[in-house]
Amino acid sequence: MRKNKSSKSWIIQQHRDKYFKEAKSSGYRSRSAYKLLELNEKFKFLNNCHSVIDLGSSPGGWSQAIKRNTKNCKILAIDIKEMEKINGIDFLRCDFLEDNSKEKILKFFNDKADVLVSDMAANTTGNKDLDCIRTNLLCSEVINFSRFVVKKGGTVIAKLFNGYDFLDVKKLAEKKFEKVNFFKPNSSKDFSKETYIHCKGFKTL
Numbered sequence: 001m002r003k004n005k006s007s008k009s010w011i012i013q014q015h016r017d018k019y020f021k022e023a024k025s026s027g028y029r030s031r032s033a034y035k036l037l038e039l040n041e042k043f044k045f046l047n048n049c050h051s052v053i054d055l056g057s058s059p060g061g062w063s064q065a066i067k068r069n070t071k072n073c074k075i076l077a078i079d080i081k082e083m084e085k086i087n088g089i090d091f092l093r094c095d096f097l098e099d100n101s102k103e104k105i106l107k108f109f110n111d112k113a114d115v116l117v118s119d120m121a122a123n124t125t126g127n128k129d130l131d132c133i134r135t136n137l138l139c140s141e142v143i144n145f146s147r148f149v150v151k152k153g154g155t156v157i158a159k160l161f162n163g164y165d166f167l168d169v170k171k172l173a174e175k176k177f178e179k180v181n182f183f184k185p186n187s188s189k190d191f192s193k194e195t196y197i198h199c200k201g202f203k204t205l
């Protein structure tokens with residue numbers, strides 16, 4: 001298949017990218033794995049962690065990084081797209097926004113999970129504002145759902161965009177959690193509005 005000029009230059013840029021190269025040589029399926037590693041370096045949520053939900057897991061870089069940095073940890077990866085098998089990780093292919101997907105997640109853990117991470121991003125439409133709204137909606141859904149599936153002292157981390165609805169998502173998180181922080185890893189591209197919210201300590205409603 002012939003590639004056009006912009007897709008060729010995207011491929012060249014990817015191959016020059018430090019995290020892309022490191023991911024290749026370390027056997028990570030995506031450069032995103034480094035975002036998870038940086039988030040963990042900052043918030044240390046994988047220390048003594050025995051159960052993790054990885055939302056938006058495909059192709060599997062975050063799941064691999066979680067597996068490599070935990071021991072005896074039950075990991076449930078979820079994505080609307082297929083994900084190639086990773087030993088020791090359970091995978092559910094479903095749309096997180098559907099109620100029956102949430103029921104499946106709840107059933108998977110007898111008790112609640114220690115950590116919930118979400119790198120979910122809505123498919124791009126070409127309209128940046130709409131993409132931002134749709135990804136931030138996923139983030140709000142994660143925040144709302146976390147109370148039912150994350151332990152009292154647990155951690156919630158989710159991707160969101162610093163654009164439309166950002167302040168609404170921040171307000172929602174501050175209503176539900178005692179501690180709310182934001183962190184943009186170095187491995188997240190500068191031009192991207194992507195950032196991550198870190199939440200701890202459910203408030204009593």
Ligand SMILES: C[S@@+](CC[C@H](N)C(=O)[O-])C[C@H]1O[C@@H](n2cnc3c(N)ncnc32)[C@H](O)[C@@H]1O
Nearest residue numbers: 030032056058059060061062080096119120121
């Ligand atoms: C940036 S990628 C995740 C990369 C992954 N963390 C890794 O390290 O390989 C975002 C993922 O979110 C998934 N996604 C988007 N909307 C979703 C939804 N409603 N339910 C489940 N997964 C979703 C996409 O299919 C995509 O695979």
